Amino acid sequence: xxxxxxxxxxxxGNKATLFSVEGKLIAxxxxxxxxxxxxxxxxxxxxxxxxAAVCRATKKLTQAIxxxxxxxxxxSGHMMGAVLLDxxxxxxxxxxxxxxxxxxxQVAKLSQTVGDDRFYAISGNRNNPTNSICKIMWSMEHDGxxxxxxxxxxxxxxxxxxxxxxxxxxxxxxxxTGAFDLTDFCWSQEILEGAGVxxxxxxxxxxxxxxxxxxxAQAARDTGLVEGTPVFCGVGDGxxxxxxxxxxxxxxxxxxxxxSAWISYLDDSPCLDPQQRTFNLAGIEKGRVYxxxxxxxxxxxxxxxxxxxxxxxxxxxxxxxxxxxxxxxDQIAKTPVGANGVLYLPYLMGERxxxxxxxxxxxxxxxxxxxxxxxxxRAVMEGVSMNLNLILRVFREKREFNSLRIIGGGAKDPVxxxxxxxxxxxxxxxxxxxxxxxxxxxxxxxxxxxxxYEDASAIGKFLQVxxxxxxxxxxxxxxxxxxxxxxxxxxxxxxxY
Numbered sequence: 001x002x003x004x005x006x007x008x009x010x011x012x013g014n015k016a017t018l019f020s021v022e023g024k025l026i027a028x029x030x031x032x033x034x035x036x037x038x039x040x041x042x043x044x045x046x047x048x049x050x051x052a053a054v055c056r057a058t059k060k061l062t063q064a065i066x067x068x069x070x071x072x073x074x075x076s077g078h079m080m081g082a083v084l085l086d087x088x089x090x091x092x093x094x095x096x097x098x099x100x101x102x103x104x105x106q107v108a109k110l111s112q113t114v115g116d117d118r119f120y121a122i123s124g125n126r127n128n129p130t131n132s133i134c135k136i137m138w139s140m141e142h143d144g145x146x147x148x149x150x151x152x153x154x155x156x157x158x159x160x161x162x163x164x165x166x167x168x169x170x171x172x173x174x175x176x177t178g179a180f181d182l183t184d185f186c187w188s189q190e191i192l193e194g195a196g197v198x199x200x201x202x203x204x205x206x207x208x209x210x211x212x213x214x215x216x217a218q219a220a221r222d223t224g225l226v227e228g229t230p231v232f233c234g235v236g237d238g239x240x241x242x243x244x245x246x247x248x249x250x251x252x253x254x255x256x257x258x259x260s261a262w263i264s265y266l267d268d269s270p271c272l273d274p275q276q277r278t279f280n281l282a283g284i285e286k287g288r289v290y291x292x293x294x295x296x297x298x299x300x301x302x303x304x305x306x307x308x309x310x311x312x313x314x315x316x317x318x319x320x321x322x323x324x325x326x327x328x329x330d331q332i333a334k335t336p337v338g339a340n341g342v343l344y345l346p347y348l349m350g351e352r353x354x355x356x357x358x359x360x361x362x363x364x365x366x367x368x369x370x371x372x373x374x375x376x377x378r379a380v381m382e383g384v385s386m387n388l389n390l391i392l393r394v395f396r397e398k399r400e401f402n403s404l405r406i407i408g409g410g411a412k413d414p415v416x417x418x419x420x421x422x423x424x425x426x427x428x429x430x431x432x433x434x435x436x437x438x439x440x441x442x443x444x445x446x447x448x449x450x451x452x453y454e455d456a457s458a459i460g461k462f463l464q465v466x467x468x469x470x471x472x473x474x475x476x477x478x479x480x481x482x483x484x485x486x487x488x489x490x491x492x493x494x495x496x497y
Contacts, residue, residue, distance in 0.1 A: 001020055001065075001069060002020065002021045002069050002070075002071050002452065003018055003019065003020055003021065003026065003065060003069055003070045003071065004018075004019045004020075004021060004070070004071060004072055004073075004074070004443045004446045004447055004450070004452075005017075005018055005058065005061065005070050005072070005073045005074075005225075005446075006018075006019065006073075006074055006075070006076070006439045006440070006442035006443040006446065007054055007057070007058075007073070007074070007075045007076070007077075007156075007159070007439075007442065008075075008076045008077075008237065008240070008438040008439045008442065009050060009054075009075060009076065009077035009078060009155050009156055009159065009237075010078060010237070010438075011035055011078055011097065011098075011099070012032055012033075012035065013030050013031055013032035013033060013053060014030070014031050014033070014050065014053040014054055014057055015028060015029075015030045015057075015438075015439060016028060016029050016030075016031075016054070016057035016058055016060070016061055017061075017436065017439040017443070018061045018065070019440075019443050019462070021071065021447060021452045021453075022461060023461030023462040025433070025436070025462075026061075026065075027061050027064065028061075028439070029056075029057040029060040029061055030057070031052075031053035031054075031056045031057045032053070033045065033046075033049035033050060033052070033053050034049065035097065035099075036094070037099075039102070041100070041101040041102050041129075042096075042100055042102050043096070043097050043098075043099035043100040043101075044094040044095060044096055044097065044100065045094060045095050045097055046094055046095070047083055047091060047094075047095050047155070047158045047159075048091075050155060050158070050159055051158075051159060051162050051222075054159055054163075054223070055222045055223050058223040058224055058225060059223060059224045062223075062224040062225065063224075067224060067225050067226045067229070068226050070225065070226070070229055071230070071446075071447075071450040071452060072229075072230050072231070072232055072446035072447065072449055072450035072452075073163070073215070073225070073229060073230070073231045073232070073446060074208075074231070074232040074233075074234040074235075074442040074443065074445050074446035074449070075156035075159060075160060075234035075235075075442055076156065076234060076235055076236070076237045076240035076241075076438035076439065076441055076442040077154060077155040077156030077157075077159070077173070077234065077236060077237060078097060078098050078154075078155050078236075078237055079098055079154060079155075079172075079173055079176035079236040079237060079238055079281075080097075080098040080130045080131060080132055080154075080176045080177070081095055081096055081097045081098055081100075081132060081135070081154050081155055082095065082096045082132050082135035082136050082139065082152055082154075083095045083152065083153050083154060083155065083157070083158045084136070084139055084145065084149055084151075084152050085149070085150050085151045085152075085153070085158075085161075085167075086145075086148050086149065086150050087148065087149075087150035088150070089150065089151075089161070089167070092139075092143070092145050092148060092149065093139065093143055093145070095155065095158075096135040096138075096139070097155070098130055098176075099130075100129075100130075100135060101129040101130060102129065102135075102138060103129040103134035103135055103137060103138040104129050105138075106129070106133075106134040106135075106137040106138050106141075106195075107127055107128060107129050107134055109137070109194075109195070110127050110133075110134070110191070110194055110195060111127060113193075113194035113195070114127070114190065114191055114194035114195075116276075118190075119178070119191065120272065120276050121272060122181055122182070122183075122188050122190060122191060123175070123178050123179070123180055123181070123182055123188065123191065124175065124182040124270040124271075124272065124279060124280030124281075124289070125175070125176070125178055125279040125280065126276050126279060126356065127178070128356075131176070131177060131178030131179075132152070132154065132176065132177035132178060132179070133177055133178040133179040133191065133192075133195050133197060134178065134195075136149075136152050136195075136197055136201075137195050137196065137197060140196070140197070149201050150201065151167050151201055151202070151203055152201050152202060152203075153167060153169060153203050154169060154173045154176070154177075154236070156173065156234050156235075156236070157169045157173065157203060160212045160213065160231055160233070160234065162219065163213070163215055163216065163219040163223070163231055164212055164213025164214055164215065164216060164219070164231050165213060165216055166212055166213035167203050167204070168203045168204045168205070168206050168212060168233060169202075169203045169204075169205065169206070169233070170205070170206050170207065170208040170210075170233040170234060170235055170236070170284070171185055171205060171206075171207065171208070171282035171283070171284070171285075171286065172208060172235045172236040172238070172239035172240075172281055172282045172283065172284065173235070173236040174187070174202075174205055174282065175236075175280065175281050175282035176236055176238070176281060177202075178191065179191050179192055179195070179197070179202065180282070182270050182280055182282060182289060183269075183270070185205070185282065185286045185287065186205065187199055187202050187205070206233045207233065207284060207285050207286060208232070208233050208234055208235040208239075208284035208285070208445040209232060209233070209284060209285070209445050209446075209448040209449040210232065210233045210449065211230055211231075211232060211233075211449060212231050212232055212233045212234075213231055214227075214228045214229060214230055214231065215227055215228060215229040215231060230449070230450060232445055232446045232449035232450070233445075233449075234442055234445060234446075235284055235441055235442060235445055236281065237438050238262075238264075238281045238290070238292060239281050239282065239283060239284065239290055239441065240437065240438040240439075240440075240441030240442055240445075241256055241264075241407070241437040241438050241441060242254065242264050242266065242281075242283075242290045242437075242441065243283075243284060243440070243441035243444055243445065243456055243459065244407075244436065244437035244438055244439065244440030244441035244442075244443075244444070244459065245405050245407050245431065245437050245440075245459075245463075246405060246431065246459045246460065246463045247264070247265065247266050247290075247405070248266070248455070248456040248457045248459065249266065250266050250267055250268055251265065251266070251267070251399050251400075251401075252265060252266055252405075253265030253266075253395070253401050253403075253404050253405075254404055254405040254406065254407065255388065255404045255405070255406045255407075255408075255420065255424075255428070256406075256407050256408045256437070257298055257299060257406060257407070257408040257409070257410030257411050257416070257420075258298065258299050258408035258409050258410065259297075259298065259299045259300045259303070260294060260295060260296055260297070260298055260299070260300065261294070261295050261298030261299065261384070261388060261408070261410070262292055262293060262294035262295070262353075262391075263292070263293050263388060263391050263392055263395065263404070264281075264290045264291065264292040264293075265290065265291060265395060265399065265401070266283065266288060266289075266290055267288075267289050267290070267291055267398075267399070268287060268288060268289070269289060270289050270291065271289075271291035271394070271395060271398050273394050273397075275354075276356070277293065277353050277354035277355075277356070277391070277394050278291055278292060278293040278353050278354070278391065278394050278395070279291075279292055279293075279353075280292065284441075284445055284448075284456065291395060291398075293352075293353035293354065293391030293392075293394060293395070294352050294353055294391075295346070295351060295352060295353055295384075295387050295388065295391065296347070296348070296349040296350060296351055296352055297346050297347065297348040297349050297362070297384075298346070298384045298387075298388070298410065299408070299409060299410050300348060300349070301344075301346045301348060301362070301380050301383070301384050302380065302381065302384070302410065304348060304380075305328075305376075305377060305380045306324065306325075306328065309373070309376055309377065310324065310327075310328055310377070313327040313328055325413065328377055329413055329415040329416070331373070331374040331377055331378075332374065332377050332378045332381055332415055333415050334374065335372075335374045335375060335377070335378040337382075337422075337475050337478045337479065337482075338382070338478060338482055339375045339376070339378040339379035339382055340368075340370070340371065340372070340375045341366040341368065341371075341375075342364060342365070342366045342367060342371055342375045342376060342378075342379040343364070343365040343366050343379060343382075343383065343482070343485060343486060343489060344362070344363070344364055344365075344376075344379040344380045344382065344383030344384075345360075345362055345363040345365070345383060345486065345489060345490060345493070346362060346380070346383040346384045346387050347360045347361055347362045347363070347490075348361070348362045351387075353390075353391045353394075354387075354390045354391055354394060355490060357494065359494075359497050360490065360493070360494060360497050361497050363489070363493060364376065364379065365489055381415075381416060381419060382419065382423070382479075382482070383486065385416075385419050385420050385423040385424070385479075386423055386479065386482060386483040386486045387486065388420070388423070388424065389423050389424055389479070389483045390483060390486070390487060392424055393483075401424075401426050402426050402427060403426050403427035403428075403429055404424065404426055404427070404428060404429070405429045405430075405431055405465070406420070406428050406429065406430055406431075406434075407431060407433075407434050407435070407437050408434060408435065409434070409435065411430055411434050412434060414467070414469070417430060417467070417469040418469045420469070421469040421470060421471040421472075422471050422472050422475040422476050422479055423476070423479040423483070424471070425471050425476045425479075425480075426471060427468055427469065427470055427471070428468070428469040429465045429467075429468050430465065430466060430467040430468070430469075431463045431464065431465055431466065432463060432464050432465075432466050433462065433463055436462075440459060440462050440463070443462075444456055444458055444459050444462075
């Protein structure tokens with residue numbers, strides 16, 4: 001049997017997954033590592049912790065198989081970071097990861113030298129401190145290492161370097177740096193000059209399916225893999241999830257409903273919104289783009305509701321040995337559209353799309369004497385769903401959407417899936433593997449690179465749609481008006497917060 005080994009490098013740990021080339025999930029293993037938060041908005045990790053986790057997880061998965069039967073290794077990794085290496089290839093400092101937002105002064109500099117509108121037009125992304133380019137600028141200015149930087153790469157690129165000795169990156173990770181020209185698929189000289197960052201410190205660009213290198217003798221000893229096993233360039237986690245959801249044709253879209261949530265779709269050109277409400281990531285091959293709109297507190301709002309409003313349900317579930325989510329969702333299902341006038345703004349952590357407003361906070365509006373516990377529960381689920389509708393409205397200015405695939409933990413709930421179908425006015429298609437999207441995306445890119453798959457449509461070997469929710473026209477009309485009300489509530493409260 002032949003296998004593909006995929007690593008999904010997340011914020012809290014690495015998930016290694018072994019697939020057969022026929023699409024069967026063989027085994028997986030998770031190895032965690034710390035993230036260090038300090039000074040309010042700093043977030044750093046030690047790349048050596050990543051490598052150690054990859055080695056441990058790989059050894060676990062290769063014990064039960066012949067490692068010589070692995071036809072390819074690939075990665076999905078968290079994006080928008082900065083791993084700085086000196087000219088000898090050694091680490092200069094801890095990695096600044098995607099969540100690090102210390103570089104606000106560097107954002108202001110780019111606003112002056114490039115301009116926010118021009119930055120968005122070139123990169124397809126907002127000028128903001130999560131971009132890698134701003135983190136590189138910060139380190140050059142504050143770490144005193146401007147003359148010592150040999151290369152600046154992202155998380156998965158560093159791991160591939162440790163495994164193969166080769167440095168590079170793929171288009172998707174490059175598109176999250178803020179220094180990538182999303183039209184011409186190359187590094188942007190204009191942005192780099194505005195940033196004062198030399199182009200030669202950025203890695204060579206590749207398609208995700210390109211061969212990055214082969215497992216070295218040292219890496220073979222560290223991981224249990226066979227020396228010479230091919231390693232492919234892989235993909236940033238945002239694009240990996242898109243590929244791993246089965247989005248292979250232009251115009252196809254999906255919704256990821258987890259702690260945060262996003263809507264994305266495949267296109268052959270960026271979606272450049274005049275209000276910059278959404279952003280764009282490159283696909284696994286040149287010329288393909290995934291426009292994306294992401295909200296902060298989707299499943300996080302549900303979890304807050306469960307923990308703060310549903311303590312009685314939790315106690316009952318523990319006492320009876322039942323599912324607390326079923327108790328909550330049964331109440332939601334029995335409450336009418338609009339939650340009897342209660343509106344929830346799901347902004348517990350500020351908001352990205354569509355508002356990009358760090359100061360806004362969550363709110364319940366429309367409370368009355370007769371408001372019930374169930375009204376509050378339904379309002380939370382509706383508020384999250386309607387904020388996602390505001391994101392989809394941006395994309396519908398360019399394309400029609402009659403269906404969306406859904407992944408993530410929230411996708412398990414049929415009540416929420418039906419609500420999303422009604423709110424978004426499209427079929428919601430649940431797939432059989434809800435939380436393997438990034439791993440699947442990495443596996444498919446490795447399979448294409450190894451020649452066992454022809455293209456990204458090979459995801460059909462892994463994924464099947466096993467449930468569909470269809471919108472109800474009457475409820476959809478009600479939710480269209482309620483979504484307008486949510487947007488108006490945000491605009492009225494913006495100044496207050």
